[in-house]
Amino acid sequence: MNPSAHIGVTGLAVMGRNLARNLARHGYTVAVHNRTPARTTSLLAEFGHEGTFVAADSAKAMVAALQRPRRLIVMVQAGRPTDDVIAEYAPLLDPGDVVVDGGNAHFADTRRREAALRERGIHFLGTGISGGEEGALNGPSIMPGGSPEAYRLLAPALTDIAGITPDGTPAVAHLGADGAGHFVKMVHNGIEYADMQLIAEAYHLLRHATGWEPARIAEVFRQWNTGRLNSYLVEVTAEVLAHHDADTGLPFVDVIADAAEQKGTGRWTVQTALDLGVPVSGIAEAVFARSLSGHSALRAAGTALPGPAPTILDERDAARLTEQVEQALYASKVISYAQGLHQIQAAGDAYGWNVDLAAVAGVWRAGCIIRAAFLDRVRDAYTAGPGLPSLLADPGFAHEVGDAQLPWRLVVSRATRDGVPVPAFAAALAHYDTLRTPRLPAALTQAQRDYFGAHTYRRTDRPGSYHIRWDTDRTEEAAL
Numbered sequence: 507m508n509p510s511a512h513i514g515v516t517g518l519a520v521m522g523r524n525l526a527r528n529l530a531r532h533g534y535t536v537a538v539h540n541r542t543p544a545r546t547t548s549l550l551a552e553f554g555h556e557g558t559f560v561a562a563d564s565a566k567a568m569v570a571a572l573q574r575p576r577r578l579i580v581m582v583q584a585g586r587p588t589d590d591v592i593a594e595y596a597p598l599l600d601p602g603d604v605v606v607d608g609g610n611a612h613f614a615d616t617r618r619r620e621a622a623l624r625e626r627g628i629h630f631l632g633t634g635i636s637g638g639e640e641g642a643l644n645g646p647s648i649m650p651g652g653s654p655e656a657y658r659l660l661a662p663a664l665t666d667i668a669g670i671t672p673d674g675t676p677a678v679a680h681l682g683a684d685g686a687g688h689f690v691k692m693v694h695n696g697i698e699y700a701d702m703q704l705i706a707e708a709y710h711l712l713r714h715a716t717g718w719e720p721a722r723i724a725e726v727f728r729q730w731n732t733g734r735l736n737s738y739l740v741e742v743t744a745e746v747l748a749h750h751d752a753d754t755g756l757p758f759v760d761v762i763a764d765a766a767e768q769k770g771t772g773r774w775t776v777q778t779a780l781d782l783g784v785p786v787s788g789i790a791e792a793v794f795a796r797s798l799s800g801h802s803a804l805r806a807a808g809t810a811l812p813g814p815a816p817t818i819l820d821e822r823d824a825a826r827l828t829e830q831v832e833q834a835l836y837a838s839k840v841i842s843y844a845q846g847l848h849q850i851q852a853a854g855d856a857y858g859w860n861v862d863l864a865a866v867a868g869v870w871r872a873g874c875i876i877r878a879a880f881l882d883r884v885r886d887a888y889t890a891g892p893g894l895p896s897l898l899a900d901p902g903f904a905h906e907v908g909d910a911q912l913p914w915r916l917v918v919s920r921a922t923r924d925g926v927p928v929p930a931f932a933a934a935l936a937h938y939d940t941l942r943t944p945r946l947p948a949a950l951t952q953a954q955r956d957y958f959g960a961h962t963y964r965r966t967d968r969p970g971s972y973h974i975r976w977d978t979d980r981t982e983e984a985a986l
């Protein structure tokens with residue numbers, strides 16, 4: 507059989523199937539394969555009319571169907587399944603071919619896989635694909651990492667199928683070598699967790715303080731979505747809060763079990779940040795909030811703990827609180843994105859990826875779960891200042907967040923006084939205040955460490971490391 511397919515997709519669960527359809531709709535001849543042949547058959551039966559598909563009933567048939575250099579997209583579960591598929595295909599491919607991993611792989615696995623395939627002369631593109639099944643079909647945000655050569659081979663197809671940003675550019679860019687793409691996708695998911703947690707805290711505080719029904723709060727989010735908080739997640743929140751359960755007629759959000767689950771990419775983000783020494787407190791609080799919500803025994807024991815009696819605001823004060831919460835939500839959101847982008851920058855330094863944060867913000871403007879209007883300005887900030895140490899070093903964002911600090915503080919203090927948990931709001935505010943503080947109590951920490959562990963300390967008035975002999979008060983300069 508003459509190889510006729512421009513590109514192949516193996517793994518036809520929802521994401522893989524929709525990605526194959528997206529490619530076919532853009533005129534590519536797409537070879538498709540799935541370990542369970544029924545999925546291949548059903549794809550062609552249901553969507554064969556959308557373009558040109560070539561059904562492959564084995565890895566061998568897939569490889570035979572692909573024009574060289576072969577372009578194969580692997581869309582299977584992260585971890586061992588991805589390794590198994592690569593192990594099956596690698597011996598069948600030739601030098602110069604390229605394998606794309608479009609799953610939510612851990613970046614360390616991607617680095618390992620890229621190095622192993624490079625030994626065979628096969629390119630590997632670890633590619634974060636965000637936007638869920640709808641995004642995969644109609645235009646995801648695509649975050650590829652790998653060699654320039656590997657990206658060059660895929661760029662036309664990825665550009666054709668990516669989401670389109672507000673200024674008409676495709677939501678795809680080569681983000682760096684080996685694991686850079688999957689790292690950026692991982693942090694995207696971490697920021698997604700923080701975004702969702704902040705929205706949840708805003709909703710919870712408003713409901714607790716005003717007694718409003720979810721549908722009323724949905725209107726608040728709809729209003730916010732017309733301003734600087736415009737984003738996919740705020741839009742989704744308005745939809746969800748306005749929805750009523752078909753079975754009971756109750757607000758949909760009131761019939762859902764309040765234990766949040768997580769597949770793990772947010773957890774990876776925090777684990778990786780700890781290793782890099784980068785504070786991502788907003789993301790961490792979001793991960794812990796999900797975990798704590800699932801600790802039913804802990805929560806059952808906690809119901810007996812005393813707390814403040816709820817107070818319901820009158821309409822005037824409720825309107826004022828709503829404005830304050832908008833400010834707190836926006837400021838906390840900026841902090842969470844700043845922390846995530848700092849983590850990407852630190853990883854780029856650690857792994858030699860030299861990631862362009864303007865490009866990262868650029869591809870997050872369409873297709874992905876955290877797409878948001880303010881990302882245009884985030885991209886502009888890093889375009890104007892590629893070496894920005896933090897998003898908060900951008901004058902525009904520093905001014906906006908600074909302007910929000912009083913309402914932000916009022917929101918955190920009201921929530922604290924009313925016994926409403928706002929871990930992500932509070933963590934973001936603490937991060938902001940830590941950055942502002944000229945002298946931190948870390949000096950005391952150093953003294954304590956030297957006292958009990960002789961771990962030495964540095965001074966403000968002269969270079970070097972020192973240790974005090976606390977028994978004789980004699981200071982020794984520590985050998986460097």
Ligand code: 6PG
Pocket residue numbers: 610635636637638695698767768769770771772874875
């Ligand atoms: C995306 C999403 C996706 C994520 C799901 C569930 O970018 O399309 O982030 O990758 O896996 O949203 O994630 P959790 O189960 O971790 O919430």
